[in-house]
Amino acid sequence: MDFSQVLRERRTGRRFSQLELALRAGTTQRHVSFVESGRSAPGRDMVVRLAEALELSLRERNELLSAAGFAPVYAESSLEDPVLAPVREAIGHILRGHLPYPAVVVDRGGQLVDANGAFGVITEGAAAELLGPGTNVYRLALHPDGLAPRILNLAEWARHILARLGQLGQLGELRSELAGYLPELGPGDGALGFAVPLRLRSSYGDLRLMTTVTTFATAVDVTLAELKLEAFLPADAATAGALAAAARDQAPGNM
Numbered sequence: 001m002d003f004s005q006v007l008r009e010r011r012t013g014r015r016f017s018q019l020e021l022a023l024r025a026g027t028t029q030r031h032v033s034f035v036e037s038g039r040s041a042p043g044r045d046m047v048v049r050l051a052e053a054l055e056l057s058l059r060e061r062n063e064l065l066s067a068a069g070f071a072p073v074y075a076e077s078s079l080e081d082p083v084l085a086p087v088r089e090a091i092g093h094i095l096r097g098h099l100p101y102p103a104v105v106v107d108r109g110g111q112l113v114d115a116n117g118a119f120g121v122i123t124e125g126a127a128a129e130l131l132g133p134g135t136n137v138y139r140l141a142l143h144p145d146g147l148a149p150r151i152l153n154l155a156e157w158a159r160h161i162l163a164r165l166g167q168l169g170q171l172g173e174l175r176s177e178l179a180g181y182l183p184e185l186g187p188g189d190g191a192l193g194f195a196v197p198l199r200l201r202s203s204y205g206d207l208r209l210m211t212t213v214t215t216f217a218t219a220v221d222v223t224l225a226e227l228k229l230e231a232f233l234p235a236d237a238a239t240a241g242a243l244a245a246a247a248r249d250q251a252p253g254n255m
Contacts, residue, residue, distance in 0.1 A: 003047075003068040004038040010054050010064070011036075024053035044070045058225045059108075076222035079113065087216075087224055094214075098231050100247030102209075108226035109171060110138040121202055121246045122209075122232065125150065137230075138165060142178045152199035152206065158182050160196045197235050204242035208235040 011021050018036070022029045026049060034040035035050075042050070047068045051061040062072035077084050095103050095116040102118040112135050123131055127145035140146040141161055151157050158178075165175040198209040209232040219225035234240035 001067065002038070003041075003064070004036050006064060006067040007050065008036045010056065010060070014054055016054070021050065021053055025049045042068065044068075048073065058219070058222045062222065074220060074222050074225075077224075079223060084221070084224065091227075091229075094229060100243045101231060101233055102243075103229060103231040104137060105227055105229050106137050107223075107228075110136045110165075110174070112137055112140075113227065117250055118243060118247060120250070121204065121207075121243065122147065122200065124203060136174065138171075138174060138178060142181050144181055147200065148181065150201040152201060153197070154182070156196060157198055198232070202242070204246050205238065207239045207242060209233065209239060210235045 011018070016024075018032045019029045022032045025032075025046070027046065031040060031042075032050075035042050035046075044065070047065055047070060048061070051064045056064065058074040059076075062074055062076075065072055079088065091105050091114055095105065095114060098118070099116055100118055102116065102122050104115040104119055105113040107113055112133055114133065123140065123146075126140060126147060127143075129135075130140045130143055130146045138161055141151075142148050142158055148154055162175055162179060165171045165178070198207070198211065200207045200209065212231050212233060214229040214231070216224050216227060234243060
């Protein structure tokens, strides 16, 4: 696919007019039109400005540069690379800071990078092959040998997970797999309140959990930019008390 077609698809996918994109990128509508028709070849700096104006991810910006014939600008390092050692340290600090509440870090495909000790309350009883670094947290959530048998609002939570995978786009195969584990999902039950809760049976009682997702917003490395930290927070006092009790039980002196 040539650059002009890629640019046009990215622009229309974000529902920007040529004029809006031009204003965002600091150029003219005429120039954007010429670029999209193939009559003008933009320089590297203009491609970067267009990518930024379109609010593309770092991976997509590299792809746009490649389509225009330029080398990628943003590095894609392994998490084991020494250059990302401060990132690994920061991830560990953030995960510990969320205790006694569960938290995980996943990559762009939902593969588990790291988790804190409280995550065990969520995963208790799950099959060993679904757990640990490199496994997929979305599969863990909906697999019959994962959390699914303990999720009290499975249909509601499954819609939430499948909708998220649909938004990610590149995970269609995984989405189809997970949908196959579930009975046919009917329409939603109407208003859900301020957040979709995860209602989960546990050895500490039934938990009601909200989730928040945090990203490294200022990252200039593709790998770092695609990491997401998902924290599970108590939606009621009983859940907060249960998670606190679990943390006390897991403290070194009580193990």
